[in-house]
Amino acid sequence: MMMTPVYKKGGANMNNVMAIINNALDESFLDKLTGHRSLASVPFGARYRLIDFPLSNLVNSGITNVGLLLQTKYRSLMDHIGFGKAWDLDRKRNGLFILPPAHIYQANRAYKGDLQNFASNIDYIKRSNQEYVIIGSPNIVANIDYRNAFKYHVENENDITIIYRELNVFRRDTTYTVINTDDNDRIIDMKVDPKNNFYKKISLQRYIMKKNCSWILLMTAFLKENGILLKMRLLVIWII
Amino acid sequence: MPKEEMVAMLLAGGKGTRLGVLTNNIAKPAVPFGAEYRLIDFPLSNCTNSGITTVGVLTQYKPLVLNSYIGSGSSWDLDRHNGGVTVLPPYVKEGGGSWYKGTADAIYQNIEFLDIHDPEYVLVLSGDHIYKMDYAEMLNYHKEKNADITIGVLEVPWKETHRFGIMNTNQEQKIIEFQEKPENAKNNLASMGIYIFNWEYLRKYLIEEAEENEDSAGDFGHNIIPKMMADNLNFYAYTFEGYWKDVGTIESYWQAHMDLLGEEPELELQDRNWIIYSVNPNRPPQYLSEDAVVDNSMINKGTQIMGTVKNSVLFFGVKVAQDAVVEDSVILPNTRINSGAKIKNSIIGRNVIVEKDSKIGIEKEKEASDELKITVIGDDEVIPEASNIKAGMVVG
Numbered sequence: 001m002m003m004t005p006v007y008k009k010g011g012a013n014m015n016n017v018m019a020i021i022n023n024a025l026d027e028s029f030l031d032k033l034t035g036h037r038s039l040a041s042v043p044f045g046a047r048y049r050l051i052d053f054p055l056s057n058l059v060n061s062g063i064t065n066v067g068l069l070l071q072t073k074y075r076s077l078m079d080h081i082g083f084g085k086a087w088d089l090d091r092k093r094n095g096l097f098i099l100p101p102a103h104i105y106q107a108n109r110a111y112k113g114d115l116q117n118f119a120s121n122i123d124y125i126k127r128s129n130q131e132y133v134i135i136g137s138p139n140i141v142a143n144i145d146y147r148n149a150f151k152y153h154v155e156n157e158n159d160i161t162i163i164y165r166e167l168n169v170f171r172r173d174t175t176y177t178v179i180n181t182d183d184n185d186r187i188i189d190m191k192v193d194p195k196n197n198f199y200k201k202i203s204l205q206r207y208i209m210k211k212n213c214s215w216i217l218l219m220t221a222f223l224k225e226n227g228i229l230l231k232m233r234l235l236v237i238w239i240i
Numbered sequence: 241m242p243k244e245e246m247v248a249m250l251l252a253g254g255k256g257t258r259l260g261v262l263t264n265n266i267a268k269p270a271v272p273f274g275a276e277y278r279l280i281d282f283p284l285s286n287c288t289n290s291g292i293t294t295v296g297v298l299t300q301y302k303p304l305v306l307n308s309y310i311g312s313g314s315s316w317d318l319d320r321h322n323g324g325v326t327v328l329p330p331y332v333k334e335g336g337g338s339w340y341k342g343t344a345d346a347i348y349q350n351i352e353f354l355d356i357h358d359p360e361y362v363l364v365l366s367g368d369h370i371y372k373m374d375y376a377e378m379l380n381y382h383k384e385k386n387a388d389i390t391i392g393v394l395e396v397p398w399k400e401t402h403r404f405g406i407m408n409t410n411q412e413q414k415i416i417e418f419q420e421k422p423e424n425a426k427n428n429l430a431s432m433g434i435y436i437f438n439w440e441y442l443r444k445y446l447i448e449e450a451e452e453n454e455d456s457a458g459d460f461g462h463n464i465i466p467k468m469m470a471d472n473l474n475f476y477a478y479t480f481e482g483y484w485k486d487v488g489t490i491e492s493y494w495q496a497h498m499d500l501l502g503e504e505p506e507l508e509l510q511d512r513n514w515i516i517y518s519v520n521p522n523r524p525p526q527y528l529s530e531d532a533v534v535d536n537s538m539i540n541k542g543t544q545i546m547g548t549v550k551n552s553v554l555f556f557g558v559k560v561a562q563d564a565v566v567e568d569s570v571i572l573p574n575t576r577i578n579s580g581a582k583i584k585n586s587i588i589g590r591n592v593i594v595e596k597d598s599k600i601g602i603e604k605e606k607e608a609s610d611e612l613k614i615t616v617i618g619d620d621e622v623i624p625e626a627s628n629i630k631a632g633m634v635v636g
Contacts, residue, residue, distance in 0.1 A: 002242040003360075004322065006291050008376045015291060092317040092517070129513075 005062065010131065012154040014062030014147060018094075018130040018211065021054050022137045024071035024101070024114035029174065034073070040138035041077040049080050050138045058134070059087045061146035065094035065128055069117050071101050097124055125211060135207045144206065153208045162187065163206040177203040242322060244294045246379055246436070247359040248287050249350070251343055252280060252367035253300030258489045261589065261618030261636035267299060269367030270306040271493075272572050272590070274500055274509065275540040275553050277518045278309060279487065282372070283365045284316045284325070285516045290375040294323025294357050297367070298346045300339060303329060309519055316517045328353060345458025348446040354439065362442055364435040364460070370496050370507065371484040372514050373434070378478050382436045387476040389441075389468060391415065392434030394480045404430030405461065407477045415475035418465065429477055432484060435460070441473065483507040494587055494614045497553045497570045501536050521556045521573070531562055547579070561596075569601070572619070581623075585612060585631060589619035597626040604631045 007013035027039035034042060040051035051068075058066055066089060068081065083089075084096030102116035118125075125133065132153075134146055144163065153161040164179055178199040180189040191198060256268025263271060269280035280297070287295050295318060299306055306327075313325030328350050330339050340346035347354075347364065354362065361382065363375055373392070382390040393407050401422065407429045408417035419425060445464050449456050456463050469475065483506050487493040499506040509516060523542025528534060533548040540556040547564035557574040560566055564581045572590040577583065580597040594600065600623065601615035608631065615629060618636015629635060 003245055004242050004293065005245040006376050006379055008380050009374070088321040090319075093515075 002060070007062070012151065014150065015064070016130050017063050017132045017134060017146070017150055017208075018065040018067070018125075018128045019058045019063050019134040019136065020067040020069055020099070020118070020125075021051070021058075022069045022114055022117075022135060023074065023077070024069065024117055025137055025139055036073060037076040038071065038073045041074075041080055044141060049077075050141065051077060051080065053141050053143075054136045054138050055081075055087050055089075057142070057144045057146065058136075059089065061144075061150075063134070063146065064089065064091060065097075065130055067097040067099045067121065067124055069099045069101075069114070069121065071114070071117065094128075099124060128211070131211055133209060133211045135209075137205050140204055142204075144204075146208075149206075150208060159209065161208040163204045163208075164201045165204055166200050167202050168200065177205065179203050244323060244357045244359045246292060246361040246363055246375075247323070247354060247357050247439075248283075248292050248295045248363040248365055248375070249347055249354075250280070250283055250287075250295055250297045250365045250367050251346060252297050252306060253303075253340055253346060254368070255301045256368060256488065259487075259493060260490060260634055261616055262490075262493070262587070263302075264618055264636065265302060266305045267301050267303060267367075268488075270309060271368075271487075272555055273370065273487065273493075274497065275538045275555050276521075277516060279370070280306065280309070280367045281316075281516055281518045282370050283367060284310075284313075284318065285514075286371075286373050286375060287365075288316045288318055288517065289514050290373075290377075292363065292375060293318065293320050294359075295325045296328045296350060296353055297325060298328050298340065298350065300330060300346075303327070311519070315519045323357060326353065340458070342457045342459035342463075344446060344449065344460045344464045345456070347442070348450050348458065351443060351446065354443070359439050362437045362439045364433075364437065366433040368488060369432065369484060369486055371432075371480070371482060372507075372511070372516070373480055373482065373484075375434075375436075378434070379436060381478050382476070385413070385476045386474065387436075388438050388473040389465075390436040390476045390478050392432040392480050393429040393477045394432055394484055395428050396430045398425070398428050401425035401428055401430070406430055409477050413477050413479070415469075415477050418469060420461065429479065432480060433486075434480075441468070490587065490614050490616055491612075494570060494585075498551070498568070500538055500553060501551060523556045529562070532560075547577070555590075564594075564596075586615040586617065588617045589621065589636065591620045592617050592623065593621075594623045595625040595627075598623045598629070599627070600629045601631045601633075603628060608632065 007015040010016050023038055023040050025039050027034040030042060041049045044050050089096035099121040102120040103111060105120045149163055175193040177192050178194060179187050179201045180199045181187050252267055252269040254268050256263040259268060271279050273279050297310060310325055310327055312319045318325040330349060331337060340349060396404055406419045406422055406425045406427055407415045408427045409415050409429060445468060449463055485492060485496045487496050526539055526541060526543045529546040532545040534545060535550040537549050537552045539554045542557045543554050544559045546562040547560040549560055550567045552566050552569045554571045555573040558571045559576045561577060561579040563579045564577045567584045569583050569586040571588045574590060575588050575592040577594045578596040581594045582602050583600045584602050586601040613632030615631055616634045621636050
């Protein structure tokens with residue numbers, strides 16, 4: 001049975017983890033379903049919307065600081081989420097944060113990738129008092145308990161943990177990020193949308209990392225120096 | 241409903257007899273404190289800051305103000321889907337009902353509440369202590385020691401040990417003996433009235449005590465703990481280092497307010513990592529007139545000061561008129577002090593009107609000793625013009 005624990009501050013406890021749900025995904029494959037809504041607010045399973053799954057997974061795992069990073073067509077998403085009450089995220093401290101997309105801040109800059117959105121909301125990330133962050137997206141319907149994944153991340157002293165799953169059958173009408181690991185599950189290769197699916201392990205695009213690890217520095221560096229913006233999925237590979 | 245690891249049970253039913261007129265109309269945990277708060281804000285905020293989200297508040301004596309103050313619990317972020325804050329007054333059961341006979345009986349009568357949440361541990365708290373404490377640390381200690389019961393203790397000066405329940409411990413902090421207000425104490429670790437119990441054991445002992453001992457006082461200190469001690473359960477002492485005050489008497493209540501003053505006060509309320517939450521009184525900012533003199537004081541919203549305020553704590557909505565002087569005193573909400581009135585070493589209740597040129601706590605009785613005597617005025621009193629209320633008197 002599930003238990004709501006009382007966590008000591010910091011360390012490997014779930015109150016030391018924040019989460020960001022990245023909504024900048026290509027949803028065009030759903031055609032008319034996403035004509036006027038984001039992937040996150042696509043209805044699912046008689047009474048849910050896709051966002052319910054990542055949000056509930058985070059809250060059930062004991063995470064109470066969740067940022068919802070928006071991109072486009074988020075009117076119905078906002079409608080659905082409200083101020084987070086349904087997930088008990090209407091909190092005085094922590095709770096749900098709506099993170100507007102970059103073009104709200106910088107209307108004159110072309111959209112190059114979702115890292116722009118992360119960078120525009122870096123204040124939120126900096127000001128949160130958690131040490132770790134889990135980054136996810138609303139494109140997967142699953143019950144994921146992050147407590148085990150986070151424990152693994154800390155005990156194994158990983159820099160970045162990517163949650164993966166093995167697939168035997170790959171579909172042609174979708175794209176995958178595939179990874180190859182050694183015997184210790186250390187990622188040794190990763191490919192985004194390969195022409196041929198080399199590896200059977202697909203990334204679920206759920207990343208666990210230290211909040212102020214190389215990631216933020218790197219991202220800031222990218223923005224400031226090169227002006228090159230990569231997509232989140234590509235950046236992770238680059239780090240590895 | 242998910243199982244809770246630890247549920248807090250906050251004992252808030254006491255009258256607080258020793259606070260006299262301050263608890264005429266309200267339970268002790270509802271007594272205002274520190275310009276902004278009520279006593280219960282401290283344990284409730286400690287719970288929320290410690291990550292404890294299920295809290296039962298056991299009420300009995302004059303619960304109305306306390307009930308409406310707690311409301312949905314949103315002020316302490318305790319309006320939760322599962323748990324949150326629940327007010328638990330005594331109620332009628334199949335075989336009739338009764339008042340809470342004592343601290344343990346209050347928990348016993350709410351076994352059903354605890355069974356709903358099915359916790360591993362139960363944290364028992366008092367509603368009338370001023371302190372900031374991380375109960376998650378205490379729980380961690382409880383688990384590390386593999387304890388059945390952990391009691392929060394603090395070191396008190398040896399000469400004061402006769403006022404407290406003293407825990408005699410071995411080197412591993414295991415409690416081997418309990419002395420209630422001993423004349424010759426063997427140790428100086430005093431109980432803070434904070435306990436973590438393994439619920440499974442506590443539940444068993446509560447039921448046994450209630451079923452086997454009809455005349456039981458239903459008290460932790462007198463009935464349950466000695467019995468557990470006799471059965472050799474594992475008791476550990478968790479030493480708390482930090483400010484802690486039992487504001488059970490007029491003197492300690494006044495002293496705790498004085499402890500809030502100064503540039504580095506003994507009790508730090510500015511810590512943004514450990515906010516003491518309270519219900520917002522929604523008052524405008526304070527106003528100090530050109531003639532106002534304010535020294536070393538804590539002054540809440542909605543106050544208007546035209547006179548002199550020194551070393552004092554003023555709650556919201558207090559008005560100090562021109563030429564009025566307030567020194568070393570605590571003024572509760574919405575009280576008016578008219579011009580020329582002088583107040584020293586006093587606690588003035590809520591909605592009091594002190595008419596002009598009155599003196600409160602300024603003069604001593606002729607045969608009075610040099611000992612500091614606090615003067616107390618109860619809620620809603622009107623002190624007539626030019627009255628002289630001598631030090632140590634109580635009105636109300």
